[in-house]
Amino acid sequence: MSLAEGVRDGNVRATAKLISLIENSPGEAEPELRALHPYTGNAQIVGITGSPGIGKSTLTDRLAKRFRKEGSRVGIIAVDPNSPFSGGALLGDRVRMQDLATDPGVFIRSMGARGMLGGLARATHNAIRVLDAAGYDAIFVETVGVGQSEVDIVRTADTVVVGLVPGMGDDIQTIKAGILEIADVFVINKADRPDAHRLVIELQMLLGTSSHAEAGWVPPIEQTIASTGEGVGALRTAIAGHWEYLHGSGELEARRRNRYEAELQSVVEDHWRKRFFEYWQPGGHWEQVVEQLLRKEIDPFSAAQQLLAPFLDSNTGG
Amino acid sequence: MSLAEGVRDGNVRATAKLISLIENSPGEAEPELRALHPYTGNAQIVGITGSPGIGKSTLTDRLAKRFRKEGSRVGIIAVDPNSPFSGGALLGDRVRMQDLATDPGVFIRSMGARGMLGGLARATHNAIRVLDAAGYDAIFVETVGVGQSEVDIVRTADTVVVGLVPGMGDDIQTIKAGILEIADVFVINKADRPDAHRLVIELQMLLGTSSHAEAGWVPPIEQTIASTGEGVGALRTAIAGHWEYLHGSGELEARRRNRYEAELQSVVEDHWRKRFFEYWQPGGHWEQVVEQLLRKEIDPFSAAQQLLAPFLDSNTGG
Numbered sequence: 187m188s189l190a191e192g193v194r195d196g197n198v199r200a201t202a203k204l205i206s207l208i209e210n211s212p213g214e215a216e217p218e219l220r221a222l223h224p225y226t227g228n229a230q231i232v233g234i235t236g237s238p239g240i241g242k243s244t245l246t247d248r249l250a251k252r253f254r255k256e257g258s259r260v261g262i263i264a265v266d267p268n269s270p271f272s273g274g275a276l277l278g279d280r281v282r283m284q285d286l287a288t289d290p291g292v293f294i295r296s297m298g299a300r301g302m303l304g305g306l307a308r309a310t311h312n313a314i315r316v317l318d319a320a321g322y323d324a325i326f327v328e329t330v331g332v333g334q335s336e337v338d339i340v341r342t343a344d345t346v347v348v349g350l351v352p353g354m355g356d357d358i359q360t361i362k363a364g365i366l367e368i369a370d371v372f373v374i375n376k377a378d379r380p381d382a383h384r385l386v387i388e389l390q391m392l393l394g395t396s397s398h399a400e401a402g403w404v405p406p407i408e409q410t411i412a413s414t415g416e417g418v419g420a421l422r423t424a425i426a427g428h429w430e431y432l433h434g435s436g437e438l439e440a441r442r443r444n445r446y447e448a449e450l451q452s453v454v455e456d457h458w459r460k461r462f463f464e465y466w467q468p469g470g471h472w473e474q475v476v477e478q479l480l481r482k483e484i485d486p487f488s489a490a491q492q493l494l495a496p497f498l499d500s501n502t503g504g
Numbered sequence: 505m506s507l508a509e510g511v512r513d514g515n516v517r518a519t520a521k522l523i524s525l526i527e528n529s530p531g532e533a534e535p536e537l538r539a540l541h542p543y544t545g546n547a548q549i550v551g552i553t554g555s556p557g558i559g560k561s562t563l564t565d566r567l568a569k570r571f572r573k574e575g576s577r578v579g580i581i582a583v584d585p586n587s588p589f590s591g592g593a594l595l596g597d598r599v600r601m602q603d604l605a606t607d608p609g610v611f612i613r614s615m616g617a618r619g620m621l622g623g624l625a626r627a628t629h630n631a632i633r634v635l636d637a638a639g640y641d642a643i644f645v646e647t648v649g650v651g652q653s654e655v656d657i658v659r660t661a662d663t664v665v666v667g668l669v670p671g672m673g674d675d676i677q678t679i680k681a682g683i684l685e686i687a688d689v690f691v692i693n694k695a696d697r698p699d700a701h702r703l704v705i706e707l708q709m710l711l712g713t714s715s716h717a718e719a720g721w722v723p724p725i726e727q728t729i730a731s732t733g734e735g736v737g738a739l740r741t742a743i744a745g746h747w748e749y750l751h752g753s754g755e756l757e758a759r760r761r762n763r764y765e766a767e768l769q770s771v772v773e774d775h776w777r778k779r780f781f782e783y784w785q786p787g788g789h790w791e792q793v794v795e796q797l798l799r800k801e802i803d804p805f806s807a808a809q810q811l812l813a814p815f816l817d818s819n820t821g822g
Contacts, residue, residue, distance in 0.1 A: 487534050
């Protein structure tokens with residue numbers, strides 16, 4: 187039985203193994219991903235992001251439990267671009283939620299960046315594809331930081347939840363710096379802290395002046411205390427509301443179209459790049475051209491033209 | 505007279521015009537850049553980076569004046585990836601240093617990201633190429649923030665100066681997060697603030713445990729008060745010391761080789777990408793494939809293979 191068949195069959199070990207293959211030997215994973223592609227597109231992909239220390243993993247775990255109670259099968263991918271660790275089910279304080287880790291309806295996976303061949307965003311995207319084809323109804327993608335790479339990862343979700351906590355001075359700055367545009371739902375966690383109300387007001391003001399105001403969806407601002415579970419039901423309802431909006435408005439298809447287009451472009455470029463270097467690297471050709479540049483015997487534009495010639499022949503208008 | 509000839513001739517308007525062309529019509533700028541390439545490689549390129557508010561532009565201006573006093577001609581490129589403005593000579597508080605702006609031995613230019621065709625890093629790199637060929641002896645590239653794009657820009661410099669100020673709690677965190685590796689010289693500005701000494705100690709400890717300790721160059725830690733000019737002479741000496749190290753150790757050639765290699769790769773990919781879309785976009789071919797992906801009639805890997813076929817014929821081992 188192929189890995190793809192195992193995944194479709196609900197075999198957790200095959201699922202885990204294919205995700206490892208995606209991380210370590212993306213080329214070998216390709217035939218399996220091809221086979222799984224027709225079975226994807228059913229899961230709701232929920233991205234959860236926000237600064238470190240806001241309680242993202244507790245929030246994710248609480249949400250996952252809610253989805254479980256509704257009978258959904260849940261996948262959780264915790265992405266940390268700065269972590270050297272990858273592949274384990276337990277990441278940091280995830281240990282806390284052992285009951286989730288032992289629930290057969292839940293698949294938990296951490297993904298780190300170090301030593302991974304190919305990009306983390308692409309690997310995450312393909313891991314989502316696997317869980318989607320494996321029949322998980324909801325897939326949570328939790329990113330650890332708020333850098334550009336995390337934003338790139340989380341924006342591939344259908345619904346992006348941005349978490350904040352009161353009293354972290356840089357939050358509104360962070361939001362202004364790009365998080366605002368990708369948020370579908372805001373959640374203020376640790377909402378029993380004194381400044382919670384002020385943060386709500388600040389957010390509302392920001393939202394009022396943003397482009398969201400003209401769009402069909404204004405991100406709701408939910409308040410939770412993840413450690414006790416308070417407010418998680420309302421957050422779950424907000425996520426459901428966004429899912430309905432995505433379906434009703436045609437926005438789901440638009441987002442998925444964009445996602446497929448970005449993926450296609452990235453796969454095309456990777457394959458082409460691989461071929462290009464297979465052609466030019468043997469015999470040190472590539473290095474020789476770099477030396478010529480250094481000695482000013484050629485300029486980079488003429489050099490590029492020469493190197494591209496075999497790939498741009500008469501077929502392609504060259 | 506071509507723009508390239510004007511640049512070589514010391515014509516400031518031609519220089520400014522060519523940089524605008526690089527920003528707005530990179531394709532048209534190419535022949536000029538080809539012509540200028542043989543005349544490059546003489547300037548010392550000094551990158552200056554650090555969090556907002558540390559006094560980078562004052563520091564750059566003070567340094568520029570020092571270089572001027574030594575008889576050097578100086579180029580200053582202030583890069584702000586978040587700014588919609590580009591092309592003007594005066595950016596923000598740069599107005600302060602009007603004496604520099606009117607000095608014919610100084611060329612000042614701001615570059616922003618919005619509306620720029622092609623990447624900002626590439627445009628900056630080509631603007632440096634122009635100033636280098638125009639005979640500026642030192643070129644300062646000042647970046648406004650500390651994000652990944654700023655790091656990408658500043659790491660193309662020969663000498664990277666990382667600025668810090670005492671009492672900004674996140675500094676050491678920022679340094680740990682990637683700035684440490686690119687710094688050739690540290691400068692603690694506003695060094696009359698109370699915590700300056702502690703910051704020096706913390707930095708020394710970080711440097712002691714870093715890979716720098718094994719390399720041939722340990723970044724010196726200079727202290728300045730840019731507003732009064734105090735310490736700027738020592739900073740100038742540290743930059744000179746690094747320049748000597750680069751020449752003596754062979755590191756300059758190694759850095760430039762890496763830079764040319766990265767540039768060549770990026771030019772090759774841009775040219776190829778342009779050709780690829782010229783081939784597939786007319787008639788809506790590209791969009792049709794994306795629709796097929798959305799309808800699961802094809803998977804992204806097979807789709808990529810089909811789209812690449814005309815570019816990978818028998819010539820290239822296809």
